[in-house]
Amino acid sequence: FPVTINKQLNEIISLVAPTDFSVLILGETGSGKEYVAKKIHEASNRKNRPFVAIDCGALSQELAGSELFGHVKGSFTGAVDHKTGQFELANGGTLFLDEIGNLSYEVQVMLLRAIQERQIRKIGGNKATPIDVRIIAATNEDLKNNISSNTFREDLFHRLNEFEIKLEPLRNRKEDIPAFVTGK
Numbered sequence: 001f002p003v004t005i006n007k008q009l010n011e012i013i014s015l016v017a018p019t020d021f022s023v024l025i026l027g028e029t030g031s032g033k034e035y036v037a038k039k040i041h042e043a044s045n046r047k048n049r050p051f052v053a054i055d056c057g058a059l060s061q062e063l064a065g066s067e068l069f070g071h072v073k074g075s076f077t078g079a080v081d082h083k084t085g086q087f088e089l090a091n092g093g094t095l096f097l098d099e100i101g102n103l104s105y106e107v108q109v110m111l112l113r114a115i116q117e118r119q120i121r122k123i124g125g126n127k128a129t130p131i132d133v134r135i136i137a138a139t140n141e142d143l144k145n146n147i148s149s150n151t152f153r154e155d156l157f158h159r160l161n162e163f164e165i166k167l168e169p170l171r172n173r174k175e176d177i178p179a180f181v182t183g184k
Contacts, residue, residue, distance in 0.1 A: 027167030049093030075124020101141035
């Protein structure tokens with residue numbers, strides 16, 4: 001259902017924040033997807049734990065696994081130290097995956113596995129680490145169209161879309177601009 005921030009956000013937050021549902025936020029660039037994700041986190045039982053945002057559009061296929069899950073020293077050229085991934089950093093809290101539609105198909109497979117099994121394995125590691133992370137994902141793409149064209153996994157879509165929020169473009173919600181400016 002399309003929403004405006006000031007009029008309907010509190011209602012949506014009261015519905016989804018107390019749950020551990022994965023949330024998929026759809027909307028144009030600049031419509032406030034990350035703002036809504038933060039508000040959901042702040043109203044949730046995870047509010048005192050980390051909110052970690054990652055721009056999936058900035059992740060290359062080569063580095064995405066390391067960025068999301070971490071790596072062990074020596075696992076690949078340039079891995080001169082251990083790295084903690086975003087899933088581990090968000091453990092107990094919320095991981096916001098912005099522009100989820102930009103992930104490569106191969107990375108989608110790794111992400112789906114982590115979400116399903118609730119554990120991660122660092123690149124080059126042999127030990128699984130349990131994780132407790134709420135996923136909020138966002139995109140400006142039509143993921144159903146991407147599923148039809150085989151560029152987005154349908155099973156991952158269903159894992160991410162337990163609760164869907166569609167944001168109207170900000171140009172149609174001028175009354176919401178002050179909320180973005182003040183951050184409230």
